[in-house]
Amino acid sequence: MLTTRLPTVNVELAKAARTAGVETFVFVSSAGTRGFLSNMLPYSKMKIGVEDTVKSLDFKQAIILRPGFLKGKREVAHGVGPAGEALFNGVRATLGQGVEDKFAQDGEVVARAAVKAALLAAEGKAPSKYWVLESNDIIRLGREEWNA
Numbered sequence: 001m002l003t004t005r006l007p008t009v010n011v012e013l014a015k016a017a018r019t020a021g022v023e024t025f026v027f028v029s030s031a032g033t034r035g036f037l038s039n040m041l042p043y044s045k046m047k048i049g050v051e052d053t054v055k056s057l058d059f060k061q062a063i064i065l066r067p068g069f070l071k072g073k074r075e076v077a078h079g080v081g082p083a084g085e086a087l088f089n090g091v092r093a094t095l096g097q098g099v100e101d102k103f104a105q106d107g108e109v110v111a112r113a114a115v116k117a118a119l120l121a122a123e124g125k126a127p128s129k130y131w132v133l134e135s136n137d138i139i140r141l142g143r144e145e146w147n148a
Contacts, residue, residue, distance in 0.1 A: 010050045014057055023060035024121050026114045027051065031068040031103075031135060055130055061121040064132045065114055072107035101139045113142030 010027070017025050029047045038044035054062050117133060120126055120141075133141065 011053050014050070014054050018057040018059060024063065024118055025054060025057070025059045025061070026063045026065070026118055027054050028065045028067065028110065028114065031066050033066055060129070061126055062130045063114065063117045063121060063126070064130070065110060065117070065138055066132065066134050067105045067110045067138050068102070068135050069104040070107045070110065071104050074107075102135060105135060105138055105142070109142035109146075110138055111142070112146045113138040113140075116141040116146060 014025060014027070027050060029051055030043070032038060033044050033047040033051065035044070038048060051064055054064065113133060117126070117131065121131070
C-alpha cells in the first residue's frame, strides 16, 4: 500500500462494509489511475491507495469504475466543473459522442454502469472477482445495455 495518506472516508467505508458482511463493493475511481504519470499525481496516488485497500479487503466481488471527467449536476461544486463540461460539450459537438466518451462520461451513465455491474455480479456474470470498468465498459453498461 502507498504511504500517501488515504482518504479516511473511502477507506473506512470499505472496511465497514467488509465488517458488515457486504459481498459486493463498488468504488468509483478515476481514469488514468494506473496510467503513466499516476505515481507523480497526488490524486492518482490517493485513488490507487483506495483501490488497493478495496482489493486487499477480499470482498466476494469488488467492482472499480474508472470514468473520465464526470459531467452532470453536482451537489457540491467542482473546481473545473463548468469549464470542463463546456469543453467536453464542445468536443462532442465537433468530434462526436464517441470521442467525448473516451474522456468524459455523464454521472448518470456512470451510476447506471455501477448498478448494472453489481447486478451482473449478483447473477455470477462478472468476468473476475476484482472487476475494473474503464470508460468503454462504463458506456456499454451504463448507456447501451441499460434497461431502466
